[in-house]
Amino acid sequence: MIKKRRSSAWYGKHDKDGFIHRSWMKNQGFPDHAFDGRPVIGICNTWSELTPCNSGLRDLAEGVKRGVWEAGGFPVEFPVMSLGETQMKPTAMLFRNLLAMDVEESIRAYGIDGVVLLGGCDKTTPGQLMGAASVDLPTIVVSSGPMLNGKWKGKDIGSGTDVWKFSEAVRAGEMTLQDFMNAESGMSRSKGVCMTMGTASTMASVVEAMGMSLPTNAALPAVDSRRMALAHLTGKRIVEMVDEDIKPSDIMTREAFENAILANAAVGGSTNAVVHLLAMAGRVGVDLALDDFELGSEIPLLVNCMPSGKYLMEDFCYAGGMPVVLSKLAKHGHLRSTKTVLGGDIHAYADGAECYNDDVIQSFDSPVKPAAGLRVLRGNLAPRGAIIKPSAASDHLLEHEGEAYVFDSIEDMKANIDRDDLPVTADSILVLKGCGPKGYPGMPEVGNMPIPRRLITQGIKDMIRISDARMSGTAFGTVILHVSPEAQAGGPLALVKTGDRIRVSTSTGALELLISDTEMDARRASWQPDEPHYTRGYAKMYVDHVLQADKGADLDFLVGKDTRLVTRESH
Numbered sequence: 102m103i104k105k106r107r108s109s110a111w112y113g114k115h116d117k118d119g120f121i122h123r124s125w126m127k128n129q130g131f132p133d134h135a136f137d138g139r140p141v142i143g144i145c146n147t148w149s150e151l152t153p154c155n156s157g158l159r160d161l162a163e164g165v166k167r168g169v170w171e172a173g174g175f176p177v178e179f180p181v182m183s184l185g186e187t188q189m190k191p192t193a194m195l196f197r198n199l200l201a202m203d204v205e206e207s208i209r210a211y212g213i214d215g216v217v218l219l220g221g222c223d224k225t226t227p228g229q230l231m232g233a234a235s236v237d238l239p240t241i242v243v244s245s246g247p248m249l250n251g252k253w254k255g256k257d258i259g260s261g262t263d264v265w266k267f268s269e270a271v272r273a274g275e276m277t278l279q280d281f282m283n284a285e286s287g288m289s290r291s292k293g294v295c296m297t298m299g300t301a302s303t304m305a306s307v308v309e310a311m312g313m314s315l316p317t318n319a320a321l322p323a324v325d326s327r328r329m330a331l332a333h334l335t336g337k338r339i340v341e342m343v344d345e346d347i348k349p350s351d352i353m354t355r356e357a358f359e360n361a362i363l364a365n366a367a368v369g370g371s372t373n374a375v376v377h378l379l380a381m382a383g384r385v386g387v388d389l390a391l392d393d394f395e396l397g398s399e400i401p402l403l404v405n406c407m408p409s410g411k412y413l414m415e416d417f418c419y420a421g422g423m424p425v426v427l428s429k430l431a432k433h434g435h436l437r438s439t440k441t442v443l444g445g446d447i448h449a450y451a452d453g454a455e456c457y458n459d460d461v462i463q464s465f466d467s468p469v470k471p472a473a474g475l476r477v478l479r480g481n482l483a484p485r486g487a488i489i490k491p492s493a494a495s496d497h498l499l500e501h502e503g504e505a506y507v508f509d510s511i512e513d514m515k516a517n518i519d520r521d522d523l524p525v526t527a528d529s530i531l532v533l534k535g536c537g538p539k540g541y542p543g544m545p546e547v548g549n550m551p552i553p554r555r556l557i558t559q560g561i562k563d564m565i566r567i568s569d570a571r572m573s574g575t576a577f578g579t580v581i582l583h584v585s586p587e588a589q590a591g592g593p594l595a596l597v598k599t600g601d602r603i604r605v606s607t608s609t610g611a612l613e614l615l616i617s618d619t620e621m622d623a624r625r626a627s628w629q630p631d632e633p634h635y636t637r638g639y640a641k642m643y644v645d646h647v648l649q650a651d652k653g654a655d656l657d658f659l660v661g662k663d664t665r666l667v668t669r670e671s672h
């Protein structure tokens with residue numbers, strides 16, 4: 102017998118409970134020595150054919166198992182809910198916290214000592230980490246990895262980013278519907294997540310910057326054999342980590358979250374990282390606030406990937422990937438010291454990293470864009486904040502005052518956006534209500550509303566859009582998101598009327614509805630929330646308990662952790 106482990110409370114007992122735990126597991130052909138006290142490693146898998154981004158995780162699980170066996174551990178794979186943002190209605194975000202509950206309770210209830218999280222699609226990474234952090238066993242992430250570069254008509258095309266471009270081109274009459282449909286197959290040529298710097302690759306990048314995965318995990322393409330090797334090495338490492346007792350709470354420190362914010366700015370990462378990092382921080386008890394994201398605002402955009410730049414994740418990988426970004430951040434004093442899954446400091450991920458393509462990963466002195474990180478906006482329209490991604494926005498709209506055109510719901514927007522008589526100009530500000538966590542529900546990626554047809558046919562490509570929704574990490578435009586409190590929770594967004602003037606200043610961080618306080622109070626007095634869409638089940642629980650976007654949209658009762666061992670047996 103090696104050292105007494107958590108799993109020994111299942112497999113090390115010599116009574117009827119130990120018999121039950123071991124004997125039933127042996128029906129899968131595991132030999133006696135699998136239960137000799139070696140570390141039991143749970144492989145928490147979000148593989149699903151309905152989550153195409155994660156469809157390669159079955160293979161990667163086998164890679165992790167090889168490494169676990171090699172290091173003297175006992176690997177056991179288990180499924181958890183899988184969330185495919187491209188497939189789920191109303192949005193996978195509605196279920197991120199449900200996945201987190203599934204992960205948390207699975208880890209807690211089973212006899213495992215350490216966990217490898219296999220995720221990829223946007224919500225699977227944060228959902229798994231939130232759940233794992235609330236139990237706090239040694240944990241490492243292995244991501245799906247991005248798809249190969251999209252290819253169509255001899256050009257590279259990027260997941261999401263080119264969907265938005267193509268669909269606007271069809272609406273503007275610049276692309277045929279047949280061409281639009283033909284591009285589908287070229288865009289998704291292999292297993293893996295979006296190969297733009299969408300939310301999936303953003304989350305993998307920030308997780309690497311936090312030290313929660315092995316180095317190079319974020320950018321290796323899903324089908325690159327080196328990803329299988331990385332899974333193998335992760336399996337080996339998690340066994341050692343159990344012995345070293347390195348837990349998420351040792352790694353996911355305040356400094357690690359700051360590194361995530363800084364890295365997110367440098368890679369031009371998704372706005373969705375904000376709600377996910379806030380929710381993850383809430384689980385480990387790190388006091389991260391929306392304003393902390395301003396930390397990244399002066400960091401230049403180094404990674405020239407869509408949607409803020411022009412390349413794709415495969416190019417980013419071949420240019421050196423995250424270790425290069427971390428080394429550039431370190432060189433300019435923007436990488437905090439913090440422990441990683443390897444047991445050393447995050448600076449070790451950066452040491453010796455070489456950049457193989459200076460156009461794909463640019464320098465601090467000559468970046469893709471200066472001061473590219475997310476900005477937090479506040480004012481009487483968003484008392485608890487809103488965010489904008491300047492690197493994906495139009496410079497001329499970053500300081501702007503204009504007249505609001507309001508859509509009261511997503512249905513209203515869809516029914517009217519293409520009306521030929523829609524009273525909007527390029528200076529108008531489109532406002533969409535009812536798309537926050539409680540409103541839709543689930544805070545979908547609809548904030549980057551299409552440009553009204555009458556403007557797009559005049560060649561207008563961007564205008565200010567404001568909502569309580571999120572937007573795809575692959576999207577672009579001058580889009581103000583995550584307005585808190587949301588309309589459905591009675592935030593001032595609910596009170597905006599068509600014709601009101603709104604002022605946006607990205608430089609001073611202001612978002613103001615230019616009406617008097619008296620007028621605001623009068624409108625509030627007659628405001629009623631919409632009837633809830635769901636009156637039972639998980640969605641009802643979600644709506645009753647979800648926190649606002651500025652707090653990460655976790656459920657109020659899931660914040661924090663409980664690391665106690667469950668002592669009561671099932672028989």
Ligand SMILES: CC[C@@](C)(O)[C@@H](O)C(=O)O
Pocket residue numbers: 186187223260261295298299300301371373546572573574575
């Ligand atoms: C279409 C792109 C998606 C589904 O990945 C999106 O969720 C993102 O934020 O990147």
